Amino acid sequence: MNLEGKHVIVTGAGAGIGLGIAKACRNAGADVTGFDWKTEGRERLEATGARFEQVDVTDLDGFEAAIAGAHDRAGRLDGMVNNAGVTIKVPFLEITREQMETLWTVNQRSVLVGCQAAGRIMAKAGHGSIVNLSSVHARTTNPGHEGYAGTKAAIAAMTRAMAWSLGPEGVRVNSICPALTRTEIVDKAMEDPDNAARFRSWTADGEVTTVDEIGALAVFLLSDAASALNGSEVTADRGMSALLDVFDLRRN
Numbered sequence: 001m002n003l004e005g006k007h008v009i010v011t012g013a014g015a016g017i018g019l020g021i022a023k024a025c026r027n028a029g030a031d032v033t034g035f036d037w038k039t040e041g042r043e044r045l046e047a048t049g050a051r052f053e054q055v056d057v058t059d060l061d062g063f064e065a066a067i068a069g070a071h072d073r074a075g076r077l078d079g080m081v082n083n084a085g086v087t088i089k090v091p092f093l094e095i096t097r098e099q100m101e102t103l104w105t106v107n108q109r110s111v112l113v114g115c116q117a118a119g120r121i122m123a124k125a126g127h128g129s130i131v132n133l134s135s136v137h138a139r140t141t142n143p144g145h146e147g148y149a150g151t152k153a154a155i156a157a158m159t160r161a162m163a164w165s166l167g168p169e170g171v172r173v174n175s176i177c178p179a180l181t182r183t184e185i186v187d188k189a190m191e192d193p194d195n196a197a198r199f200r201s202w203t204a205d206g207e208v209t210t211v212d213e214i215g216a217l218a219v220f221l222l223s224d225a226a227s228a229l230n231g232s233e234v235t236a237d238r239g240m241s242a243l244l245d246v247f248d249l250r251r252n
């Protein structure tokens with residue numbers, strides 16, 4: 001799993017899973033450009049050796065231009081990771097139009113545009129790999145996640161269609177579907193032993209996935225080692241969605 005000589009763009013790279021993916025790609029030898037709308041994570045990202053650019057993926061024209069600019073600066077584009085996303089969990093009957101719009105714009109439209117802009121460049125070059133961050137909520141979900149789950153299912157569905165649109169051009173498109181992953185917020189929540197025990201009870205091995213583990217999966221999908229994978233959803237949930245446990249799912 002070597003990314004030597006490859007240039008990868010990661011969105012939402014200033015924190016959480018995006019930062020973990022950027023770091024893993026750097027460790028695998030890639031040249032990495034990280035986009036984030038906030039500058040808070042700039043130093044953290046640059047410490048990995050990646051380039052930081054302030055880009056809001058919901059500014060669709062600006063996002064598309066930033067992808068083209070990053071390609072021109074690096075002289076190539078081999079990997080695109082559409083990771084930036086937001087989670088909104090509210091009782092279904094209370095979700096507002098504004099919250100729906102936020103979910104669709106950040107989680108769904110930006111991914112479509114990110115794939116299209118990167119896909120055009122990659123198709124011209126005749127190679128590339130795109131990785132989209134979906135979620136375990138694309139398949140199994142719980143009340144209050146109607147909006148979020150819909151956007152994540154859309155990502156998985158778009159990924160399948162794009163695999164066939166771009167496959168003939170030498171470009172693969174896959175998604176990663178994580179369950180709860182140890183970002184800064186989750187780590188903080190796990191300082192409370194009750195939360196830690198609850199989160200650990202959701203997985204078959206009692207562990208909670210780290211951002212480095214998702215980073216390793218992204219590196220695999222971006223690398224030539226994953227040449228057989230196109231249109232796939234890589235479920236990274238430690239067995240959570242394999243379990244039929246209606247009571248727990250409703251409660252949590």
Ligand SMILES: NC(=O)c1ccc[n+]([C@@H]2O[C@H](COP(=O)([O-])OP(=O)(O)OC[C@H]3O[C@@H](n4cnc5c(N)ncnc54)[C@H](O)[C@@H]3O)[C@@H](O)[C@H]2O)c1
Pocket residue numbers: 011012013014015016017018035036037038041055056057058083084085086087106133134135136177178179180181182183184
């Ligand atoms: N953490 C989890 O448990 C988990 C589980 C399943 C799926 N996911 C998915 O993984 C992805 C990353 O999640 P995370 O938990 O690391 O999130 P996070 O909130 O920890 O980090 C998200 C990063 O994206 C950036 N971002 C948000 N909106 C942006 C925008 N419009 N333009 C550019 N950057 C933007 C934020 O500033 C932040 O740096 C999301 O798509 C999320 O839905 C996360």
